[in-house]
Amino acid sequence: MRLYTSPRAPNPRRVTMFIAAKGIDGIELVDVDLNAGGHRTAEFTSLNPLARVPVLVLDDGRALSETRAICTYLEGLYPEPNLMGVDATERAFIEMADRRMELHLMLETALCVRHTHPGLAVLEQPQFPDFGAAQGQKMRATARWLDGELAKHPYVAGERFTIADITAFCTLEFARGLLKFRPGEEGMPHLQAWRDRIAAEY
Secondary structure: OEEEEOOOOHHHHHHHHHHHHHOOOOOEEEEOOOOOOHHHOHHHHOOOOOOOOOEEEOOOOOEEEOHHHHHHHHHHHOOOOOOOOOOHHHHHHHHHHHHHHHHHHHHHHHHHHHHHOHHHOOOOOOOOHHHHHHHHHHHHHHHHHHHHHHOOOOEOOEOOOOHHHHHHHHHHHHHHHHOOOOHHHHOOHHHHHHHHHHHHHO
16 A cells, blocks of 8 residues: 655644554555645646545555545555554544544644645635634633543543544644644643654654
């Protein structure tokens, strides 16, 4: 299999972290230079016409895109260690937690970065700085909620490490790099402690 990725982007990092957490070997990594427009080439759009990374090319040549779909496929091939739930109930609650991280924390962070950071202007035209700033405030509200959740249990979805932790961690690292977001400096000690613990492991 071959994974088209971009190391600094959060969604491809989610897949590579998922692969690392499972200890999967043998997947070829192909870096796509987003700033140079590598995702818009004819070669790449033949794999994903929406011009987004990541894309996993299967052994039979078919191309699978969308982070969650790729992780679901890999979970099926490599069921242990389990990261997405062992039965219907656990799978549902882990997916709920992961979707909250993806559709709130990650989306708010991404919109803030894409509309406020000058380095992202090449990918987001036009930029709307006021909209981006508002999304940054929403991201912090979500982060404060997550800080409260992590005061109750050690991981995002409960008592063990799951895909929801991967989504949240990759989002925070993206925000750490481009927004200089440090939860501990903004009164979120549980989120900071969780981030530091995951960083030490991965």
